[in-house]
Amino acid sequence: MSHFRVNWQRKAVYCPQGKRSRLWKNSHDSYGKPIIHVEFRKSHCSACSVRSQCTRAPVNPRGLTLMIQDEYEALVNARQRQTTAEFKQQYSLRSGIEGTISQGIRGFNLRQCRYIGLRKTRLQHILTAAAINLERIYAWLEEIPLAKTRISHFQKLANRKLAIA
Numbered sequence: 515m516s517h518f519r520v521n522w523q524r525k526a527v528y529c530p531q532g533k534r535s536r537l538w539k540n541s542h543d544s545y546g547k548p549i550i551h552v553e554f555r556k557s558h559c560s561a562c563s564v565r566s567q568c569t570r571a572p573v574n575p576r577g578l579t580l581m582i583q584d585e586y587e588a589l590v591n592a593r594q595r596q597t598t599a600e601f602k603q604q605y606s607l608r609s610g611i612e613g614t615i616s617q618g619i620r621g622f623n624l625r626q627c628r629y630i631g632l633r634k635t636r637l638q639h640i641l642t643a644a645a646i647n648l649e650r651i652y653a654w655l656e657e658i659p660l661a662k663t664r665i666s667h668f669q670k671l672a673n674r675k676l677a678i679a
């Protein structure tokens with residue numbers, strides 16, 4: 515997606531090969547959220563030398579789904595910000611809390627609320643936090659080693675590909 519250039523005034527998208535889209539259609543996704551459907555010309559995509567890198571569709575031309583302008587630009591800016599050293603430093607603070615959230619979800623069913631109402635839900639969260647603390651104290655006393663950071667299947671594949679290259 516980052517290789518495509520969007521011109522919001524002209525309601526057009528330019529692909530990495532410099533071709534202009536032929537269709538720009540305002541639509542909605544299944545949740546009713548406004549989106550824009552974009553499509554390129556079949557004649558351009560059929561004859562394109564990098565087609566296999568661009569689309570897996572056997573015959574149809576490349577299509578794109580865009581968010582509306584404000585959301586799209588906010589996302590692009592956020593992705594840009596994520597590449598900065600400042601962001602990485604800020605985000606590193608989350609590494610501890612991500613592990614705690616994961617433990618709460620996997621070990622203590624944190625995603626499921628057992629009660630109705632905010633007060634009871636808050637009580638459940640406090641009890642869950644206390645249970646996590648107890649389990650951690652037990653693990654510390656028993657010298658149970660910390661679990662290694664999980665690597666997603668996709669990341670494993672990417673690492674393997676890098677190692678082969």
Ligand code: SF4
Nearest residue numbers: 529559562565568576
């Ligand atoms: S397949 Fe179509 S959209 Fe993709 S780069 Fe080629 S011409 Fe552009």
